[in-house]
Amino acid sequence: MTPPARSRRPIGRPRGDGRPHLTRHEALLAAARLISAEGYTGASIRMIAQELGVATASLFNLFPSKDALLNELVVYLAQPSLDFYRRLGGFSLAPDVALYKSLYxxxxxxASVDPALPAIFYLPELRKPQFGPAQKARAALVGHYRALIGAGCADGAFVxxxxxxxxxxxxQLTETSVLAALPESPADRAHASARLALRGLLARPERLDAVKAQAQRIKLTIL
Structure with missing residues (x-):
């Protein structure tokens, strides 16, 4: 998961140190980093505002509550992946190829972004009823993989x-790419993750190299 492009529309009052107006993108990323480091309970709106160099009122102008902020943050981080999955569906790929491409x-x-971002999807607070929008976004991410696995099982490609x-x-496998401080490049880690997952599912593991080759020919990325 990665955040969408920055909003170009100024929001809120200019900051006293001369920096540009606070944007929603900037506020959400600062919140993600603090919540990841301090936990949802430990990261207050005041702390997020201090990190951004703004008054707490500026954040409340954007988000009516901290719960609303977290709901929006999870949806915001999930949306680029969900858009990618929708576009990938237009290629009418075999389930094994679509799954490899998705995982990669x-x-x-x-593996290329701020390590704080994936941790947001595993906050224990997300199980609470007030985080329905966040739960729905996360379920949609998992649902994409569930649909591909189901299709692959139905056509005999997966067991x-x-x-x-x-x-x-x-x-979870895709999220762990950011956790280990490994010398390998993000591309190497991504291929290793996709190969590991497919090897465990393919009814014919010897097809793995052919599946990888087909997935690599698809010129579509999340970013």
Whole structure:
């Protein structure tokens, strides 16, 4: 997951130190970093405002509450991936190729961005009822993998005992690309993640290199 392009529309009052107006993009990324470091309970609106160099009122002008901020943050971080999955569906790919491409692109982006961002999707608070929009966005990410796994099982490409569990594991596998401080490039880590996942699902593991080659020919990325 990665944030969409920056908003160009100024929001709120100019900051006293002469920096430009606070944007929604800037506020959400600062919140992601603090919430990742301090936990949802530990990261107050006041702390986020201090990090940004603005008054707390400026943040409340953007988000009516901290719960609203977290809901918007999860949706915001998930949206580029969901847009990518929708566009990928237009290629009418075999499930194994579509899954490899999805895993590779997601892992590549995650391995290339701020390590604070993926942690947001695993906050225990997201289970609470007030975070319905966030839950829906996360479920849509997992749902993409579930649909591909189900299609692959139906056509005999995959063998999977628990497709729902496997779909959750697919999402988690892409997120771990950012956690290990490895010397390999994001592309190398992304291919390793995709190959690991597909090797465990393919009914014919010897097809893995052919699946990778087909996925690499698709000129579509999340960014």
């Amino acid at each position: 692109e997601e892992a590549f982006v995650v 999977c005992d628990l497709p729902d569990l496997a779909a959750e594991q697919m999402l």
